[in-house]
Amino acid sequence: MINEPKVSIIMGVRNSQNTLNECIESILNQTYTNWEFVICNDASTDNTWQILESYKKKHPDKFILLKNDTNKKLAYSLNRCLEVATGTFIARMDGDDISLPERLKKQVDFLNSNPGYSLVGTGMIPFDEDGKRTPRIVKPIPNKYDLRFGSFFYHATIMIRKEVFDTLKGYTVLPRTQRGQDYDLWFRFFAKGYKGYNLQEPLYLVRESISDHKKRTLISRIYEVQTRFYGYKLLNYPLKYYLFAFKPILAGLTPGKLMYFYHNRKYNRRFNKKNTEKKGK
Numbered sequence: 001m002i003n004e005p006k007v008s009i010i011m012g013v014r015n016s017q018n019t020l021n022e023c024i025e026s027i028l029n030q031t032y033t034n035w036e037f038v039i040c041n042d043a044s045t046d047n048t049w050q051i052l053e054s055y056k057k058k059h060p061d062k063f064i065l066l067k068n069d070t071n072k073k074l075a076y077s078l079n080r081c082l083e084v085a086t087g088t089f090i091a092r093m094d095g096d097d098i099s100l101p102e103r104l105k106k107q108v109d110f111l112n113s114n115p116g117y118s119l120v121g122t123g124m125i126p127f128d129e130d131g132k133r134t135p136r137i138v139k140p141i142p143n144k145y146d147l148r149f150g151s152f153f154y155h156a157t158i159m160i161r162k163e164v165f166d167t168l169k170g171y172t173v174l175p176r177t178q179r180g181q182d183y184d185l186w187f188r189f190f191a192k193g194y195k196g197y198n199l200q201e202p203l204y205l206v207r208e209s210i211s212d213h214k215k216r217t218l219i220s221r222i223y224e225v226q227t228r229f230y231g232y233k234l235l236n237y238p239l240k241y242y243l244f245a246f247k248p249i250l251a252g253l254t255p256g257k258l259m260y261f262y263h264n265r266k267y268n269r270r271f272n273k274k275n276t277e278k279k280g281k
Contacts, residue, residue: 010039013041015044015048016048024037024051024055026101030099031101035104037093039064042077043067064084089107089159091159092157094206099205106203114197117195121159121199122201122204124205126208127205127208139198140200148232148237156204157204176226176230178223179224187231228248
C-alpha cells in the first residue's frame with residue numbers, strides 16, 4: 001500500500017446518531033485501506049459527537065475530527081475538511097449513507113489509469129425502511145451543457161483529485177449554496193475545462209424516502225435558480241437554455257409524493273432499458 005495514493009474522505013454531519021455507525025462501518029470495511037476520514041460535526045445536538053469520538057479512540061490514525069460551534073451548513077463544513085485533508089484524492093460521503101466495499105478501490109483504480117479525468121463518480125442505489133430500489137446510473141461522460149438539466153454527478157459518490165479542489169478553492173459558501181453546493185461546484189469544474197466520469201455501476205447506497213422530496217423549501221428552490229443563472233452565464237450558455245433555470249420552481253409546485261414516484265419510475269425505465277440493451281449485445 002505504500003505506493004498507492006492516500007484517499008481523504010470528507011464528510012459533514014449534523015444530528016446523525018441513528019445512521020452514523022452504519023455509515024462509518026462501511027468505510028472501515030472498504031477493500032482499499034490507504035485512507036483517512038475527515039469529519040466535521042456541524043453543531044449536532046444529539047450523540048453524533050460522542051459516536052465520532054468513540055471511533056477516533058479505536059482508530060486514532062484513521063480519523064480526523066472537526067467541530068463547528070454553530071450550525072454552518074455543509075459547504076462550510078466540507079471546506080474545513082479540505083483544509084486539513086492530506087490525500088491525493090478526495091472522496092465524499094454522507095452520514096446517513098453506505099459505501100459498498102469496492103467503492104474506493106474502483107475509483108482509485110480509475111483515476112490512476114485515466115489521468116485525463118479529474119473526477120469519478122458512481123451509480124447509487126436508493127433505500128429506505130422498505131428496502132432497496134432500482135439503481136440509478138447516470139451518463140458516463142457528462143459535458144457542460146448537461147448541467148442545464150441538473151447535476152450529472154451524484155455528489156456523495158465522487159472522488160476527485162485534491163489539486164482540482166485546490167484550484168477551484170473548494171465549495172462556495174453563500175446562502176444560495178446551502179443546499180446546492182455541489183451544483184455550483186460542477187459549473188466551476190466545467191468552466192475550468194476539467195473532465196469527469198461516472199462508473200456505470202452502483203457502489204453507493206443513498207438513504208431516501210418520500211419525506212426527502214418535501215424537505216426543499218421555496219427559498220431553497222429560488223437559490224437554485226440563482227445558481228443556475230450564475231452557472232449558465234459562467235459556461236456561456238445560449239439564451240434559449242435559460243428557460244431550464246426555472247425547473248426548480250416548477251418541481252416545487254409538484255406534490256412530494258408525486259415527485260417521489262416520478263423519479264422512481266424514471267430510473268426504473270432507464271435501468272430496464274440498459275438491461276435490455278445489454279442482453280441484445
